[in-house]
Amino acid sequence: MSEETAQIYRRARRNGVSAVEAWDELGDLADEVDWDVERMLSDPDDAFSEPEVSQ
Amino acid sequence: MDVFDSNVWIYGLTQSCDEAVELVEKVVTTPYHVGVNAYIFDEVMQNLRRSERPGERIDRIQTRFADIVHDTHTVHGPTQSEISRMDVEDRRSDPWVGTLSELLGVQEKDVPIVVFAHDCASDHDAPPTTIFTADQDFAAASPGEYFRDVDVAFVDCSE
Numbered sequence: 001m002s003e004e005t006a007q008i009y010r011r012a013r014r015n016g017v018s019a020v021e022a023w024d025e026l027g028d029l030a031d032e033v034d035w036d037v038e039r040m041l042s043d044p045d046d047a048f049s050e051p052e053v054s055q
Numbered sequence: 056m057d058v059f060d061s062n063v064w065i066y067g068l069t070q071s072c073d074e075a076v077e078l079v080e081k082v083v084t085t086p087y088h089v090g091v092n093a094y095i096f097d098e099v100m101q102n103l104r105r106s107e108r109p110g111e112r113i114d115r116i117q118t119r120f121a122d123i124v125h126d127t128h129t130v131h132g133p134t135q136s137e138i139s140r141m142d143v144e145d146r147r148s149d150p151w152v153g154t155l156s157e158l159l160g161v162q163e164k165d166v167p168i169v170v171f172a173h174d175c176a177s178d179h180d181a182p183p184t185t186i187f188t189a190d191q192d193f194a195a196a197s198p199g200e201y202f203r204d205v206d207v208a209f210v211d212c213s214e
Contacts, residue, residue, distance in 0.1 A: 002097075002100070002101075002104075004100075004104075005096070005097050005100040005101075005138060005141075006135065006138050006139045008100065008114075008117050008118055008121050009096070009121050009124075009125070009133075009135060009138050010135060011118060011121070012118060012121030012122045012124070012125045012126075013125055013135070015118075015122070017118075017119075017122040017126070018122070018126050019082075019083045019122060019123045019126040019127040019130075020083060020084070021122070022083075022118075022119040022120075022122035022123050022126070023079070023080065023083040023084075023119075023123065025115070025119050026068055026069075026070065026116065026119050027070060029112065029115060029116055029119070030069060030070035030071070032112070033069075033108055033112050035069035035071055035106065035108065036106050036107055036108065037065060037066060037069055037071050039105055039106060039107065040065055040069075040102045040103060040105045040106050041062055041065060041102060042105070
């Protein structure tokens with residue numbers, strides 16, 4: 001587990017943002033950002049890996 | 056109580072698949088009981104982190120997901136200590152995961168989700184748990200052969 005994940009959850013427990021507000025903001029974010037979902041769901045060891053550079 | 060595979064959360068949070076959006080919206084706006092354990096929570100966070108979009112946007116989407124899990128009374132989320140103890144790679148490499156993977160016909164990464172779904176259905180007189188997944192192979196598996204209280208439903212995000 002990354003410490004970052006634990007910190008984000010800790011922040012959510014304290015920030016008082018409701019689920020409805022969060023959902024509304026996710027709608028705004030989806031309008032702003034063309035999310036690269038395929039990359040997110042790819043196996044990090046397979047697709048999208050950087051080609052090795054020969055020395 | 057139902058369970059969403061991390062891919063359904065990802066498609067829903069990014070609003071890039073109508074069926075997944077409907078499911079997450081149902082979680083937020085209706086008393087629909089969904090289980091999220093530390094494994095699924097961390098898997099969603101790790102997947103979001105793979106995005107190449109600006110870090111500030113990734114942080115926002117991660118935080119909003121955490122808000123939904125924490126603030127929704129019908130989302131049965133993990134505790135802070137469960138999240139702190141979770142190591143997705145460790146969990147996948149447990150010897151029992153390999154055995155169950157072969158037995159259930161699912162990938163090793165999906166075994167902790169099936170076991171969690173079974174745990175959700177085992178509580179008191181809980182109804183069967185449906186796992187919603189956008190992974191066609193996972194959806195084609197039949198863990199119900201061994202866990203009669205677990206169904207798997209396919210969420211079509213192929214378009």
